[in-house]
Amino acid sequence: MQSVELTLIKIIGDHFYENTGKLRKVEFNGKNFFDRYERIDSQLTMSIQKEHFEGKRVIAHDLINDKERIVENIVFDYNGYDPDRFWHRAQLMLREMGFVNFTAYRTKTNGHLHLYVHKGHTVLSEAYQLANKLSMTLSQKMPCSWRMFPNVDMPREFQILNLPYDLFQKERGASWSKFM
Template sequence: MISMMDLSLIKIISSHYYIKRDKIVNKYEHRGRYFFDKFEKVNAPLTSNLIREHCEKKITIAHDLISKTNKVENIVFDYNGFNAERFWHRAQLILREQGFINFTAYKTKTPGHLHLYIHKGHTDLIEGYSLASRLSALFATKMPIEWRVFPTIDLPRDFNILIMPYEVYKKERGTSWSKHM
């Protein structure tokens, strides 16, 4: 189970959350495509009891990546490939090279899949879209594309959500590695 300290690294928007339902809740049309949503938005605070139930896999909760003021705290890579260790290693090198020093990978429900949160801080939504697509293109030059990046302009705003992580995979904090370069 993930600790609240590890979750605090994400800076989750806790004023509301999304809960997965067994049926389609909403239908959206975005850029000529239809999207069917199984996550229902709940306009209530995200509490530690809900997070505990999620970690026990009784319910599935997702959190929003975009705040009400159109700010983004994290750029997130949803890795769905076959070699998480290799992805982590390559991503770590690329992010260090680009000057990012705070990022964390979390395990998801599916074994071998990761959510890599790059902690950016208060970033405007348009800048977040641009940075996410630039980093994705940079990753694509070094490894096969086995991820989706968030936030993305290609999905409706209510689809820029991610399921809460279950466990920390690995994390990078500060510049302790730079003394070895």
């Protein structure tokens, strides 16, 4: 993975999360969640990212900027069997809704994608609503086999994603979009 492809995400780099393997129980809205990640309050450097890509460490990045209460990306965490079909349906829906900047990344697991919709500085409450709307719109076209981030039904410390391993597809402001 090249750093240029990873900069499209606009990762919050002043801290990161590392999989320690130790289970920690978190109770939220009457549900029990189990967390294996620990927050590390240091800079997410290229050497740490390189160790992640080499498989020495499992590193996750935060999706929510706590200082400003904003989100840069709305993310589909797809965990199905046909990532090509998901990409095709999702890109058609996103274009139809007016989104022209989005990128899909492969993760360590086969058939698993993270589709980042690059929205820009979005207030957290609006991001929750937009994520829900995108999920509901896409679920009308295909069976729901994804999770949306940010997600109001999950604790704050679960609003993280592992760094992606490889670029799947990207869409960057297509020239035809000005005619829509």
